[in-house]
Amino acid sequence: MKLKPIFITTAALAVLLVSSCKTQYETLLSSNDADAKYKAAMEYFNNRKYLKAAQLFESMAILTDGTERDDTVRYYWALSNYRYKDYYTAESNLEKFITKYPQSPFTADARFLRLDCLYRATYRWELDQTPTKNCLAYITEYVREYPGDGPHLEACLEMIKDLNDRLDRKAFENARLYYKMEDYLSARVALRNVLKDNAENGYREDILYYTAMSSYHYARLSVAAKQKERYLTFVDDYLNFIGEYGESKYRRELDAMYRRSQRALGRYDGVDEELELKAKDFERERKAIEKEQSKNN
Secondary structure (H helix, E strand, O other), rough: OOOOOOOOOOOHHHHHHHHHHHOHHHHHOOOOHHHHHHHHHHHHHHOOHHHHHHHHHHHHHHHOOOOOOOOHHHHHHEEEEEEEEHHHHHHHHHHHHHHOOOOOOOHHHHHHHHHHHHHHOOOOEEEEEEEEHHHHHHHHHHHHOOOOOOOOOHHHHHHHHHHHHHHHHHHHHHHHHHHHOHHHHHHHHHHHHHHHHHOOOOOOOHHHHHHHHHHHHHHHHOOOOHHHHHHHHHHHHHHHHHHHHOOOOOOOHHHHHHHHHHHHHHHHHHHHHHHHHHHHHHHHHHHHHHHHHHOOO
């Protein structure tokens, strides 16, 4: 019986060659040898090949589930994600690890790494601050559970400071938007509400300045019958400001506004060059002061 010749296409030959040339890593990845996988994964991790390490740790998690080695495998899986800068996956895996192994010797570090992932997922102040609030709550909980001079305390305090600054800036800028729109009555109400919600807002000086300026412009643009009452409101805001920030970069401008209000109230008839200055003149002066202050700092 004559055998027919077998013809192999180029594509089929390529498939055969690829399947017969699996790398050692690929073979290890699909094997069920937990010890070999663990040894190789640690070697990859120590050699900073974090993606390959993460894939190996992930592939052996089923094999080690319920064993003494499982918390180590799952922690290093998440740590490999973190070192590879895949913070989204790392945060998810760290959360699962913390839930499953709350008493593991790796848990304290896992919790810090998770909050660092959450911190990296927050947005600059102009954007949605929901992640910022969530991260602050988690950091506060972490610091409460790991008090004292822990290795991560300083980093946590820096994060808290930065995140609080974003929230303060967001609140201030949202209120100042009314001022920019020249809706001075709404601006004053909104700015005062910011301090009512948080008297320690980091932008307190700016908030009090814009509160006073809002009341000044609102009075200036009012009908004559309403001006006296509204200029007196500005005077109150002015006195509140200088009572707290007597040496402020805004002081000279507010002093000029105060004298203008006194002239409008019939209490000042002096000649003062500052009364003729424009807002841009004071702004130019403030920028010069800020530049000098930044040099000294």
